[in-house]
Amino acid sequence: MKALRNYIDKIKPHFEKGGKYEKLQSTFEAFETLLFVPNTTNKNGVHVRDAMDMKRTMATVVIALIPALLFGIWNAGYQHFLATGQQPDFWPMVGHGFLKVFPILVVSYVTGLTIEFIFAQIRGHEVNEGFLVTGMLIPLVLPVDIPLWMVFVATAFAVIIGKEVFGGTGMNIWNPALLARAFLFFAYPAYMSGDTIWISGLSQGEGIVDGFSGATALGAAVTTGDIDKYSFIDSFLGFIPGSIGETSTLAILIGAAILIYTGVGSWRIMLSVFVGGFLMALGFNAIGSTPLMQIPAWHHLVLGGFAFGAVFMATDPVSATRTNKGKYIYGFLIGVLSIMIRVFNPAYPEGVMLAILLMNTFAPLIDHFIVESNIRRRLKRASITA
Amino acid sequence: MSEVIKIKKGLDIPLKGKSDKVFGQAQLPDLFAIKPTDFHGVVPKMVVKEGEKVKAGSVLFFDKNQPDVKFVSPVSGQLKSVIRGERRKILEVVIQSDGTNDTIDFGAEDLSTLSRDAVVAKLQEAGAWPYLLRRPYNILAKKDDAPKAIFISAFDSAPLAPDYDFIMTGKEKEFQAGIDVLKTLCDNIHIGINAQAASKLFVNTKGVKIHRFNGPHPAGNVGVQIHHVMPINKGEVVWTIQPQEVATIGKLFTTGKHDFSRTIVVAGSEIKKPAYYKTILGACVKPYLNDNLNTEEHVRIISGNVLTGTQINDDGFLGFYHSQITAIPEGDEFEFMGWAKPGFGKFSISRSYFSWLAPNKEYRLNANMMGGVRPFVVSGVYEKVLPMDILPEQLFKSILVEDIDKMEQLGIYELAEEDVALCEFVCPSKMNLQKILRKGIDLMIKELG
Numbered sequence: 001m002k003a004l005r006n007y008i009d010k011i012k013p014h015f016e017k018g019g020k021y022e023k024l025q026s027t028f029e030a031f032e033t034l035l036f037v038p039n040t041t042n043k044n045g046v047h048v049r050d051a052m053d054m055k056r057t058m059a060t061v062v063i064a065l066i067p068a069l070l071f072g073i074w075n076a077g078y079q080h081f082l083a084t085g086q087q088p089d090f091w092p093m094v095g096h097g098f099l100k101v102f103p104i105l106v107v108s109y110v111t112g113l114t115i116e117f118i119f120a121q122i123r124g125h126e127v128n129e130g131f132l133v134t135g136m137l138i139p140l141v142l143p144v145d146i147p148l149w150m151v152f153v154a155t156a157f158a159v160i161i162g163k164e165v166f167g168g169t170g171m172n173i174w175n176p177a178l179l180a181r182a183f184l185f186f187a188y189p190a191y192m193s194g195d196t197i198w199i200s201g202l203s204q205g206e207g208i209v210d211g212f213s214g215a216t217a218l219g220a221a222v223t224t225g226d227i228d229k230y231s232f233i234d235s236f237l238g239f240i241p242g243s244i245g246e247t248s249t250l251a252i253l254i255g256a257a258i259l260i261y262t263g264v265g266s267w268r269i270m271l272s273v274f275v276g277g278f279l280m281a282l283g284f285n286a287i288g289s290t291p292l293m294q295i296p297a298w299h300h301l302v303l304g305g306f307a308f309g310a311v312f313m314a315t316d317p318v319s320a321t322r323t324n325k326g327k328y329i330y331g332f333l334i335g336v337l338s339i340m341i342r343v344f345n346p347a348y349p350e351g352v353m354l355a356i357l358l359m360n361t362f363a364p365l366i367d368h369f370i371v372e373s374n375i376r377r378r379l380k381r382a383s384i385t386a
Numbered sequence: 387m388s389e390v391i392k393i394k395k396g397l398d399i400p401l402k403g404k405s406d407k408v409f410g411q412a413q414l415p416d417l418f419a420i421k422p423t424d425f426h427g428v429v430p431k432m433v434v435k436e437g438e439k440v441k442a443g444s445v446l447f448f449d450k451n452q453p454d455v456k457f458v459s460p461v462s463g464q465l466k467s468v469i470r471g472e473r474r475k476i477l478e479v480v481i482q483s484d485g486t487n488d489t490i491d492f493g494a495e496d497l498s499t500l501s502r503d504a505v506v507a508k509l510q511e512a513g514a515w516p517y518l519l520r521r522p523y524n525i526l527a528k529k530d531d532a533p534k535a536i537f538i539s540a541f542d543s544a545p546l547a548p549d550y551d552f553i554m555t556g557k558e559k560e561f562q563a564g565i566d567v568l569k570t571l572c573d574n575i576h577i578g579i580n581a582q583a584a585s586k587l588f589v590n591t592k593g594v595k596i597h598r599f600n601g602p603h604p605a606g607n608v609g610v611q612i613h614h615v616m617p618i619n620k621g622e623v624v625w626t627i628q629p630q631e632v633a634t635i636g637k638l639f640t641t642g643k644h645d646f647s648r649t650i651v652v653a654g655s656e657i658k659k660p661a662y663y664k665t666i667l668g669a670c671v672k673p674y675l676n677d678n679l680n681t682e683e684h685v686r687i688i689s690g691n692v693l694t695g696t697q698i699n700d701d702g703f704l705g706f707y708h709s710q711i712t713a714i715p716e717g718d719e720f721e722f723m724g725w726a727k728p729g730f731g732k733f734s735i736s737r738s739y740f741s742w743l744a745p746n747k748e749y750r751l752n753a754n755m756m757g758g759v760r761p762f763v764v765s766g767v768y769e770k771v772l773p774m775d776i777l778p779e780q781l782f783k784s785i786l787v788e789d790i791d792k793m794e795q796l797g798i799y800e801l802a803e804e805d806v807a808l809c810e811f812v813c814p815s816k817m818n819l820q821k822i823l824r825k826g827i828d829l830m831i832k833e834l835g
Contacts, residue, residue: 004722035722036721037725037757038757042754044821045807045810045818045819045820046694046810047686047695048692048753048811049754049755050733050734050735050811051729052757054760054815055725055757057738059726126759169761170761171761261737263737322762322765322780371777374776381619
């Protein structure tokens, strides 16, 4: 590693101010700090630091996403062959899924990171690590048959409008990955909903088995009122059509366990989203006047993007509430709204996305009330002791 | 027995190199220094010139803003040099000791007939006034303050900190005398002790209220103790003082001499033999580090503890309020893919490094920043280590946007840098939160006085 370090030290001057490649300084720095933790030491304030930094935080989230990604790759192949009536072995399924999913991943990362590097250079700060996670989240919430140019447009929109216009990582109001999905959903609805997009090959009209419908479980429930197309256990394990990373609640729960155990993701938010969603669905069960209301409460939690949203999207610390008490309220309302949108507005069966974006908007308001209550409590204390 | 106050939030950073309760032997140094930078907000005006002779207790400089507040020499000898930094700011006033320790006699007093004015005058004359700090703001006490209480924390919970029970052994009379003197300034004196230690000396002190605290650092921080016993609200003032300094004040009034001797601990992973030493305030640290350092790497010497101390050179001086010298590796080297390694040897409050597999391990932490500075991203981390009913992140943000009303409402009066030092330690965005807090405090002083 000494040789690599020496080489970096040798080429470093070219990237500094006045050097040949000074326009690439941020880019250089990003790669340098990726390879080597910098030698900067604490100058004022504490002399020792916790080893946790932003790179480690984001890397942990990426690791937590890997089970969902791997399952998504396999499931893309599995659903494809199921639809075309073939029954190949494990590896061909993975191979097919990989060829479908990997390009989306590459487009998302390359687009987003390029924009991040350009903005870092213009603004003169270090490249923020936030996109490491966003770049992974975007592919996982898209349908597998999405055209790559759309991935490009959506990612660019998310990074520029969703993040950089506010000042970059840490400053954004909405979760950039969900913004990318919402953008596609409203800009190109034909590609983001319907029965054919969730399984690779269907939209090109490849040979489909007779009577096969590629609708997601939610889509099927909306149109036919039939929830029994996929069993609870299939939905939990993820053998259903849907966005790449959202189908397997099990894989998502493995990710949730990693996030909670390492302390990176907020268990308060995850828990309260599930509680909110469950209670709301229970309430609808009691009314039960439409087929969607009759979906059992526990079944709701494994359908669509609910689990994925609860674990990976709602917990984005930047766009969520920042106070601990606020997190319970925020999560609970996301759960409630997700199910409510899902049940009342069949045009948007994917209520989670809209619920989270809506609550992102209200997160500062929730925090405001928590802060105000803290202030009031502190003032009251004054009048008692005085 | 008084009730135990449980502190749940906080963190004991498991550092290597804790000292046993043993004394080391070392010669007293020739050089001593008083550092005006130790006194926040003090603008020093020199009284003696370089080369002039001084006694222990002779005035070196005073505060331009409060001319009555004098800072005196801890030893007899001559003024060697006044070291200045940028814009001629005085950094160190260095005294060459003549070894005789010729001390000015300020006159002994009968403790039963003391008046507040006489005590204030004597403390100021003898240079003992700066021992008293005031909250809010953690700055020198003002003589016109009407403090609602004086708080003394009888234990230091910071990493590798000295054990006051051990340091204060044999100083019972002086400590009690000091308390009696302080009672003329404010009748309401509180001592916070460690519920798990005997603290005989403190428990047996008369005329004080004892509070027992149990829990991780910052349970020993006087600010945390005040918060749990009688929080500071707008317009209220509490004074604080450390135990060794109380004993010094006691001795000053019973013998008439300002005795600057201090017991300090020298600790840290780079110290060969961590031990306690008897020394004098402002001592050059060199004699305590000679042949006592593991010197293969760059070493960082800190006057104070790793959270709040000041970095000094190996021939630097002990800070005015410090009774600890810590030595840790500097860590100014690149680490290949450091953020991606499993990290068995890395300490983190999160469990993202595999060091959680060894919960009882002691760490040799260095001064590396462990990452780059970022904006606020992760939330809910500071709350884990700040045992106060305060929303830290929101307070820091209000300071950054200079919103005085919000700073006041969110509790800036109750905090000193040491109270948020752990927040800074755990901050994944590597922000300098102590500096931010001090910026807020300075702004409050400037705007509200």
